[in-house]
Amino acid sequence: MASWLTYDFPKPCCCFVNAPTLLICIATMLVIATEPLNQGSEMEPLRRGRVRLSVIASIVTAFGLWIGSARAESTNASVFTREQADAGRQSYTLYCASCHKVDLSGGPAPALSGQTFSTDWGKHKVADLYTYIKVMMPLCDGGSLANAEYVDILAFILSANGAGAGPQELTPSAGVTIGDIIAKKPAEPSTNP
Numbered sequence: 001m002a003s004w005l006t007y008d009f010p011k012p013c014c015c016f017v018n019a020p021t022l023l024i025c026i027a028t029m030l031v032i033a034t035e036p037l038n039q040g041s042e043m044e045p046l047r048r049g050r051v052r053l054s055v056i057a058s059i060v061t062a063f064g065l066w067i068g069s070a071r072a073e074s075t076n077a078s079v080f081t082r083e084q085a086d087a088g089r090q091s092y093t094l095y096c097a098s099c100h101k102v103d104l105s106g107g108p109a110p111a112l113s114g115q116t117f118s119t120d121w122g123k124h125k126v127a128d129l130y131t132y133i134k135v136m137m138p139l140c141d142g143g144s145l146a147n148a149e150y151v152d153i154l155a156f157i158l159s160a161n162g163a164g165a166g167p168q169e170l171t172p173s174a175g176v177t178i179g180d181i182i183a184k185k186p187a188e189p190s191t192n193p
């Protein structure tokens with residue numbers, strides 16, 4: 001199948017929309033918009049043409065705004081600061097690396113980067129991962145760190161998976177979906193994360 005047919009438009013729109021659905025939707029709107037004006041309308045031809053043009057113009061404008069807002073949202077997705085990720089690296093090395101490895105590649109414990117991470121956590125919210133880590137980790141010692149340490153470690157894990165830092169501080173209740181902010185192509189575990 002041609003790749004544009006399976007292209008999924010950016011998530012922030014209210015529902016899942018791929019290219020064919022969108023084309024059918026626009027075509028239907030155009031037919032609906034123009035049809036009644038073609039048949040049995042008593043308007044003069046010139047006025048009829050103007051009405052039809054303005055309907056089409058509003059549809060095109062709405063579509064443009066929709067694409068525009070989707071773009072704006074996807075570039076504005078940083079949820080933690082560089083300072084948090086840096087502090088998180090220290091705590092991670094202290095409390096987590098013994099099992100998950102310094103480069104997050106796993107070993108005795110699951111990898112916290114790359115394909116494993118995006119498969120396990122991509123569909124979940126940042127807040128869900130926070131809760132999991134705080135309750136369960138370090139293994140058998142969940143809840144033993146300060147909340148701020150857990151937040152920083154979470155920022156570090158997101159950062160190591162390709163999520164970008166920004167001005168906004170991470171909080172335990174961040175509602176962003178992890179798959180929307182980590183790198184689409186999972187980052188390879190690096191030796192110096």
Ligand code: HEC
Nearest residue numbers: 095096098099100108109110116117120133137138139153
């Ligand atoms: C003593 C070893 C150990 C330590 C230390 C440890 N973990 Fe884990 N971690 C594990 C094991 C084992 C699992 C798998 C648990 C399971 O599958 O139920 C796991 C699972 C996880 C997962 C879920 C992985 C997935 O793909 O589902 C996350 C996230 C995680 N740990 C984060 C942390 C963080 C953050 C720390 C440090 C605060 C930490 N872990 C410390 C052993 C450890």
